[in-house]
Amino acid sequence: xxxxxxxxxxxxxxxxxxxxxxxxxxxxxxxxxxxxxxxxxxxxxxxxxxxxxxxxxxxxxxxxxxxxxxxxxxxxxxxxxxxxxxxxxxxxxxxxxxxxxxxxxxxxxxxxxxxxxxxxxxxxxxxxxxxxxxxxxxxxxxxxxxxxxxxxxxxxxxxxxxxxxxxxxxxxxxxxxxxxxxxxxxxxxxxxxxxxxxxxxxxxxxxxxxxxxxxxxxxxxxxxxxxxxxxxxxxxxxxxxxxxxxxxxxxxxxxxxxxxxxxxxxxxxxxxxxxxxxxxxxxxxxxxxxxxxxxxxxxxxxxxxxxxxxxxxxxxxxxxxxxxxxxxxxxxxxxxxxxxxxxxxxxxxxxxxxxxxxxxxxxxxxxxxxxxxxxxxxxxxxxxxxxxxxxxxx
Amino acid sequence: xxxxxxxxxxxxxxxxxxxxxxxxxxxxxxxxxxxxxxxxxxxxxxxxxxxxxxxxxxxxxxxxxxxxxxxxxxxxxxxxxxxxxxxxxxxxxxxxxxxxxxxxxxxxxxxxxxxxxxxxxxxxxxxxxxxxxxxxxxxxxxxxxxxxxxxxxxxxxxxxxx
Numbered sequence: 001x002x003x004x005x006x007x008x009x010x011x012x013x014x015x016x017x018x019x020x021x022x023x024x025x026x027x028x029x030x031x032x033x034x035x036x037x038x039x040x041x042x043x044x045x046x047x048x049x050x051x052x053x054x055x056x057x058x059x060x061x062x063x064x065x066x067x068x069x070x071x072x073x074x075x076x077x078x079x080x081x082x083x084x085x086x087x088x089x090x091x092x093x094x095x096x097x098x099x100x101x102x103x104x105x106x107x108x109x110x111x112x113x114x115x116x117x118x119x120x121x122x123x124x125x126x127x128x129x130x131x132x133x134x135x136x137x138x139x140x141x142x143x144x145x146x147x148x149x150x151x152x153x154x155x156x157x158x159x160x161x162x163x164x165x166x167x168x169x170x171x172x173x174x175x176x177x178x179x180x181x182x183x184x185x186x187x188x189x190x191x192x193x194x195x196x197x198x199x200x201x202x203x204x205x206x207x208x209x210x211x212x213x214x215x216x217x218x219x220x221x222x223x224x225x226x227x228x229x230x231x232x233x234x235x236x237x238x239x240x241x242x243x244x245x246x247x248x249x250x251x252x253x254x255x256x257x258x259x260x261x262x263x264x265x266x267x268x269x270x271x272x273x274x275x276x277x278x279x280x281x282x283x284x285x286x287x288x289x290x291x292x293x294x295x296x297x298x299x300x301x302x303x304x305x306x307x308x309x310x311x312x313x314x315x316x317x318x319x320x321x322x323x324x325x326x327x328x329x330x331x332x333x334x335x336x337x338x339x340x341x342x343x344x345x346x347x348x349x350x351x352x353x354x355x356x357x358x359x360x361x362x363x364x365x366x367x368x369x370x371x372x373x374x375x376x377x378x379x380x381x382x383x384x385x386x387x388x389x390x391x392x393x394x
Numbered sequence: 395x396x397x398x399x400x401x402x403x404x405x406x407x408x409x410x411x412x413x414x415x416x417x418x419x420x421x422x423x424x425x426x427x428x429x430x431x432x433x434x435x436x437x438x439x440x441x442x443x444x445x446x447x448x449x450x451x452x453x454x455x456x457x458x459x460x461x462x463x464x465x466x467x468x469x470x471x472x473x474x475x476x477x478x479x480x481x482x483x484x485x486x487x488x489x490x491x492x493x494x495x496x497x498x499x500x501x502x503x504x505x506x507x508x509x510x511x512x513x514x515x516x517x518x519x520x521x522x523x524x525x526x527x528x529x530x531x532x533x534x535x536x537x538x539x540x541x542x543x544x545x546x547x548x549x550x551x552x553x554x555x556x
Contacts, residue, residue: 075405084404133405143409143424143433143443148401155404207527254508259426321441378442 009053013042017079017271025103028138033334033364035271036357039278045282054279057272065341066243067266072129072158072246072256081248084155091149091311092156098303100125106296107349115171116349122164123356124300125341128333128364129154135368138327139375140186146312146321150328153311161335162244165342166191169238172346187237194228195240198249208255217254218261240338253321261310270334285354288311293358300363301370304329320378327374331367337358353382411435430454431487481542484515486547489532492555507547509540 016038024031040335041047042054050057085092101123132154141147166187170180198205209220225246232242250258307324317325340356343349400504401409411421417433421443424535431444449457453500487493489496491527493501497536514528515535536552538545550556 080402080404083402129405140431140433140443140445142403142406142425142431143421143435145441145443148403148409150408151404160443210527308430317441320439350547 006052006056008057009050011162012059013038013050013053013077013275017275021100029368030128030134030333031271032128032131032274032337033361036083036122036278036337036361039373040281040286040357041278042275042281043047043279046279050279057276057279059380060269060272061276062239064266064269064276064357065240065338066225067269068273068338069240069243070225070247071259071266074239074250074259075129076155076158076248081155081159084152085159085389088149088152088156088311091307091314092153092160094310095153095157095307096125098307100301102296102299106292107352109349112351114170116343116352118171119168119343119348120352120355122168123332123352123359124158126161126332126335126339127242127304127329128152128331128367129158131331131333131364131367132328134329135176135371137165137390138368139343139371141324142374144321144324146308146315146325146328147390149311149315149317150308150325151339152383153307153329157243158335162191162241163199163338164305165241165339166232166237167343168339169236169346170326171375172343172348185235186235190232190235190237191245192242194232194245195248198245201244202249206250209250210254210257214257214261217257220252221250221258221261221307238342242275246392273341274334274337277337277344277353280344281353285351286358289354289358293355293362296355296359297362297366300332300359301366303332323378327371327376329362332360332363348359428454429475433458455535480539481545482537482539483545484535484537484538485545485552486528487532487534487536487552491530491532493530494532496526496530498528499525501530501551503548503551505537505542507544507550507551509544511536512539513537513539 017035020034020038021031024034026303042050100121102121104121106124107255108114109161112120132150136142136147167184170183170187173183174180205224207226207268211217211219211220212231222278225243229239229248232245233239308327308329309322312322336356336389337360342353344353397412398412401411403409407424409421409423412421415417418437419440421433421435423431425431430449430453432446432449434446435500436442436444498511498514502509503511503532511524512522513536514524514530515537516531516533538548540548
C-alpha cells in the first residue's frame with residue numbers, strides 16, 4: 001500500500017474540482033477553464049506541484065480523452081452526420097477556411113514549423129459543441145430558426161476533427177515524404193475500415209453489447225471502446241479517433257443507455273484530462289503567450305461571427321437570428337484542448353500549450369458572455385401573443 | 395391536423411413546428427434526454443422563439459394527457475373495426491405458457507402467424523413497440539395487430555407453443 005499522501009493529494013484535487021464545478025454551475029458557465037487553471041496551479045512550476053497523484057491523473061487523462069471523443073460520437077447518428085454534410089457543406093467549408101487560417105498563419109508568423117502551425121489552425125477552428133449546446137439551452141434558443149444551422153456547423157466541425165486528428169498524428173510522427181504518405185494511407189484505411197464495420201455491423205454490435213444489467217452494459221461498452229482506441233493507437237491513428245468512431249458505431253437502445261451510464265465517468269476523467277493539460281504548462285510561460293492568444297481570440301471572435309451570420313443568412317434567417325448565430329458559435333473549449341494536448345504530448349512546439357490554454361480560457365468564458373449580451377440586445381421585450389400587453393404598471 | 399414541420403437538431407433531438415388556427419407558430423423541442431420544450435414564435439419575427447415551459451418526461455405525459463392524446467389511443471382501438479381484414483386485439487399470456495420467461499423473438503409470432511406484437515401490458519403499465527429480445531412473463535397482456543385468422547393461431551401458439 002502507498003502511504004496516505006496519495007489519497008491526501010487526490011482528495012485535495014477532487015475537493016478543489018468540486019468547489020470549481022459548483023462555482024461554474026452557480027455562475028452558469030462551463031467549468032473547463034477553471035479546471036485548466038487548477039491544472040496550472042498543481043503542475044510543474046505551479047503553486048502546489050503534486051508529487052504522488054500526478055501519475056494517476058495522467059492515466060486518467062488518457063481515459064478522459066477517449067471518453068470525451070466517444071460521447072461526442074454517441075451524440076450523432078450516421079444519418080445526422082450525412083444530413084448535416086449535405087445541408088451545410090458550403091458553410092462548413094467556409095467555416096474551415098475562415099477559422100483554420102488565422103491559427104495556421106499565426107503559427108507561421110511565430111516561426112513554428114508547418115505541423116505545429118496546422119495544429120494551431122485546428123485549435124482556432126473548432127468551436128466547443130459542449131459549451132455552445134449548453135449556452136443555447138440556457139438562453140432558450142433551441143426553438144429559434146437559426147439554431148439548426150448552428151448545430152449543423154458543429155457537427156461538421158466535429159467530423160472535420162475526426163479527419164484531422166489521424167492526419168495530424170501522422171504528420172507529428174514525421175519522417176520522409178514516402179513514410180508520411182504510407183502512414184496517411186494507413187490512417188485513411190483504418191478510418192474507412194472502422195466506419196464500414198460501424199455502418200454494417202453497428203446494429204449487431206449494439207445488440208450484442210446491450211444488456212438489461214447496467215453493470216454488464218457499462219463494462220461491455222468500455223471494453224469495446226478501449227480496445228478500438230488501442231487498435232487505432234497501435235496503428236498510429238490516435239486513440240481519440242478510434243473512440244469517436246466507436247461512438248458513432250453504437251446506436252439504438254445501447255447508445256441511449258450508454259450515454260446516461262457514461263456521464264459520471266466522463267465528468268471524472270474529462271476533468272482529469274483538463275487538469276493534466278494544465279500540469280504540462282508552466283504558468284510562468286502564460287504572460288508571454290497572452291498577446292498572441294489574445295490577438296487570436298479577437299480574430300477568432302470575428303471569424304466565427306461572420307461564419308454564423310452567413311450560415312443563418314443562407315438559411316433565410318433575419319438580422320436578429322444572424323447575430324445570434326454569429327455570437328453562438330464563438331466559444332472554444334474541450335476540443336481545442338484535445339488538439340493542443342496531442343501536439344503537446346508529441347513535443348513538437350512547447351509554445352502551443354500556453355497559447356492554446358490562454359486562447360481557450362479567453363473564449364470559453366467570453367463566448368457565452370457575448371451570446372448572453374447579444375441575446376439581451378436583440379430582445380424586444382416579450383410580446384408573444386398580444387403585442388400590446390405588459391407595458392403598464394411595473 | 396395542420397402541417398407539422400419536423401426539423402432535425404443534430405446532437406440535441408428533433409423540433410416540431412406548426413401554425414395554430416389562431417395564427418401563432420408553436421414549436422416543441424424534443425431533447426434526447428426526454429426533456430420537451432414548448433416554444434412560441436414571435437408574431438413579427440418568425441426566427442425568434444420564446445420558451446414557454448420546459449417539461450420533464452413525466453410532465454410531458456401529464457400535459458399530453460390533459461391535452462387529450464388519449465384520443466390517439468381511442469383512434470387506434472377503432473382501427474380494427476375500420477380496416478377490412480385487419481384486427482387489433484389483446485391476448486393474455488397464460489402462466490405456464492411455454493413462452494413464460496422467454497422472449498418475443500422466441501415465439502416466432504410474426505413468421506409463424508403473420509401477427510405483430512405491438513405492445514406488452516404488464517402490471518398496469520404499457521411497454522410499446524417491444525423488440526424481439528423483450529422478455530415475456532406469465533400474466534402479461536400482449537397487444538397484437540394482424541389478420542383475425544392469424545390472431546386465432548397466435549392464441550393457440552401462446553398457450554401451447556404449437
